[in-house]
Amino acid sequence: MSCLTKAKPGAYLVCNGYKDADYVALALSARAMGLNAIIVLEMEEELDIVIEQSNKLGIEPVIGVRAKLLTKIPGHFGSTAGKHGKFGLLAEKIYEVAEKLKEIGKLHWLKLLHFHVGSMIPTTEIVYNAASEAAGIYCELVNKYGAEMATLDCGGGLGIDYDGTRSGSSDMSVAYGLEQYASSIVQAVRLKCEYNDVPHPVLCTESGRAMVSHHSMIILEALSAIPEPQDEDTPEQLLGKIQDLSSKQPRAAVSGAAGMYSHAADLKKHGIEMYKLAKKLSKRVAGDANTIYNYHMNLSVFSLVPDFWGIGQLFPMMPVSRLDEKPTLMGTLVDITCDSDGKIEKFIGGGETLPLHPLDPELGGYYVAALLSGAYQEALACKHNLFSGPTLVRVKSTGSDGAFEIVSVELGPTAEEVIGTMRYNVEEDISSVIEELAKKTEVWATVEPLMTKGLTTMPYLNEYKPPKTT
Numbered sequence: 001m002s003c004l005t006k007a008k009p010g011a012y013l014v015c016n017g018y019k020d021a022d023y024v025a026l027a028l029s030a031r032a033m034g035l036n037a038i039i040v041l042e043m044e045e046e047l048d049i050v051i052e053q054s055n056k057l058g059i060e061p062v063i064g065v066r067a068k069l070l071t072k073i074p075g076h077f078g079s080t081a082g083k084h085g086k087f088g089l090l091a092e093k094i095y096e097v098a099e100k101l102k103e104i105g106k107l108h109w110l111k112l113l114h115f116h117v118g119s120m121i122p123t124t125e126i127v128y129n130a131a132s133e134a135a136g137i138y139c140e141l142v143n144k145y146g147a148e149m150a151t152l153d154c155g156g157g158l159g160i161d162y163d164g165t166r167s168g169s170s171d172m173s174v175a176y177g178l179e180q181y182a183s184s185i186v187q188a189v190r191l192k193c194e195y196n197d198v199p200h201p202v203l204c205t206e207s208g209r210a211m212v213s214h215h216s217m218i219i220l221e222a223l224s225a226i227p228e229p230q231d232e233d234t235p236e237q238l239l240g241k242i243q244d245l246s247s248k249q250p251r252a253a254v255s256g257a258a259g260m261y262s263h264a265a266d267l268k269k270h271g272i273e274m275y276k277l278a279k280k281l282s283k284r285v286a287g288d289a290n291t292i293y294n295y296h297m298n299l300s301v302f303s304l305v306p307d308f309w310g311i312g313q314l315f316p317m318m319p320v321s322r323l324d325e326k327p328t329l330m331g332t333l334v335d336i337t338c339d340s341d342g343k344i345e346k347f348i349g350g351g352e353t354l355p356l357h358p359l360d361p362e363l364g365g366y367y368v369a370a371l372l373s374g375a376y377q378e379a380l381a382c383k384h385n386l387f388s389g390p391t392l393v394r395v396k397s398t399g400s401d402g403a404f405e406i407v408s409v410e411l412g413p414t415a416e417e418v419i420g421t422m423r424y425n426v427e428e429d430i431s432s433v434i435e436e437l438a439k440k441t442e443v444w445a446t447v448e449p450l451m452t453k454g455l456t457t458m459p460y461l462n463e464y465k466p467p468k469t470t
């Protein structure tokens with residue numbers, strides 16, 4: 001619907017995702033309204049809905065099909081790709097769709113083939129293989145089934161090198177840049193099409209992460225910096241515990257699938273225990289060399305960097321205050337929620353601390369930024385602990401020398417708004433009840449401004465002067 005308000009006449013509007021009759025009817029109407037809306041089938045059954053709605057509305061659709069490719073990406077983002085992926089049709093099923101369209105004399109509807117192998121494709125080899133596999137299906141549709149194909153939509157997946165290693169060896173890194181990504185697709189498709197004597201398709205992509213990541217950063221305000229107490233165990237004691245645990249490896253598997261599974265589960269539990277102890281040891285050793293400071297931040301990890309908490313995504317982080325001064329402390333970031341997971345103690349490069357400055361209120365507030373957060377941290381903000389999303393400051397570059405102007409500032413949701421989404425009637429359930437009680441106890445004059453301010457400002461701390469770090 002948003003596209004119906006903004007797109008220029010003739011603009012591509014690729015309609016993917018699962019669809020019901022209303023969705024299809026709206027997509028067909030978009031065609032009638034002048035957009036080049038293409039309905040991409042994610043399941044065979046959707047074809048019947050398209051035929052039915054097209055007959056009902058008298059609007060001819062343009063159809064695409066999403067291919068479920070065998071090319072897979074490793075790691076977290078590949079878990080819904082490949083043969084067992086959630087979305088799309090395997091090649092044989094795509095050919096069945098073409099057959100069905102041919103039978104009803106509507107093969108000319110089919111114009112686009114789409115694939116999306118997952119986010120953060122780590123290497124150009126996988127980009128190439130996926131494009132080549134899809135181009136093979138595209139050529140088959142043209143040569144064997146006679147489809148009038150025009151477009152190959154290569155989905156998303158163009159990655160961001162969050163950790164800067166250009167290695168592609170983890171979910172945080174990709175081993176290529178934009179040029180190499182584009183050239184891998186173009187070469188794979190060109191080769192396949194020329195080999196099969198099929199005209200080159202129009203290529204399009206649906207890059208999301210790569211389009212938006214660089215467009216936002218989350219700026220966090222420090223509230224205090226407190227030295228972290230050392231673990232009671234000495235490094236020697238921790239080492240002893242690790243050695244002891246290591247000598248108690250779970251016994252070998254009993255035979256059979258259930259036995260193997262239970263053995264694997266024991267190994268996992270044992271491994272996690274070892275990992276926790278080793279982490280404690282590493283922290284203890286680091287703490288012996290350098291006091292670690294817990295920086296309490298005006299932050300909810302769950303609302304402001306949800307992917308850090310949810311999928312272990314690391315974002316490049318750095319102070320954005322006092323950049324002309326060398327940071328002298330090593331700090332972890334702790335949030336103000338009541339949840340023990342609300343802390344950041346893992347950073348790009350494998351470190352458990354970030355170099356930070358001692359706080360000094362005389363020098364103003366102290367801020368730390370999580371960079372490359374445009375996909376999609378503020379959009380994912382949840383209401384965990386009723387903290388909710390950030391204040392959005394839109395900034396526009398005004399020159400190549402780093403100059404900028406602030407275009408707008410939109411405060412994040414107020415406490416009243418967040419509480420309202422929990423199905424409280426703020427007036428009836430909260431304000432009037434507090435008012436009645438405060439009047440009865442004759443403290444309303446004090447309570448009223450506090451209550452009003454509390455409800456009409458964001459749930460984060462609003463005016464807080466951090467103490468000087470000693």
Ligand SMILES: Cc1ncc(COP(=O)(O)O)c(C=O)c1O
Binds near residue numbers: 118156158208375
């Ligand atoms: C069909 C489809 N296209 C494009 C994208 C965007 O992917 P990315 O952000 O990795 O470019 C997604 C993301 O899930 C998707 O499901």
